[in-house]
Amino acid sequence: MTTPTGSSNITADVRAFFTTYCSAFIRQDAPAIAGHFADMIHVASDTGDDVSVHVATPAEWRKTIVHLVEMYRAIDVGWAEATALTTEAISPRLVHARLRWSLQDRARRPLYEFDALYTLARHTETFRIIAIAHNEIPRYRRCLAKAKRPLGS
Numbered sequence: 001m002t003t004p005t006g007s008s009n010i011t012a013d014v015r016a017f018f019t020t021y022c023s024a025f026i027r028q029d030a031p032a033i034a035g036h037f038a039d040m041i042h043v044a045s046d047t048g049d050d051v052s053v054h055v056a057t058p059a060e061w062r063k064t065i066v067h068l069v070e071m072y073r074a075i076d077v078g079w080a081e082a083t084a085l086t087t088e089a090i091s092p093r094l095v096h097a098r099l100r101w102s103l104q105d106r107a108r109r110p111l112y113e114f115d116a117l118y119t120l121a122r123h124t125e126t127f128r129i130i131a132i133a134h135n136e137i138p139r140y141r142r143c144l145a146k147a148k149r150p151l152g153s
Helices: 007-026 030-034 058-074 136-148
Strands: 037-046 051-056 077-091 094-105 110-122 127-134
Touching (some): 007 030, 007 077, 030 058, 037 058, 058 136
Parallel strands (some): 037 127
Antiparallel strands (some): 037 051, 094 110
């Protein structure tokens, strides 16, 4: 596979992008999270039973982000970390990024990990997420069920 010129710069830009994205999640700052997405986003989610696919408008996606922040609060997410990142530059303006996320509670105890694939587009100097595919939902559900179990069960 041929690597476009400047791919190390692209990887550095992608790392910087996901650093601010992760920071926004840690702060539970829904508007800052939303700022990382393009005007339209294609989302594919493995729900554990099926794969949900939809295209979200900015208003729909903002509601989804608010809901996601609420979900994270329900399990006391206090820290998110990308433990693995690989990038594939399609061009200087289009990049695929694969991340392994680790979520921890406020005491930094592990909650769960999940994988996500992102397509990033750069219309200006800044990347925006235009598509995401992830397997988080089954992991979140298991974590939530565990959190709701009485102690000693």
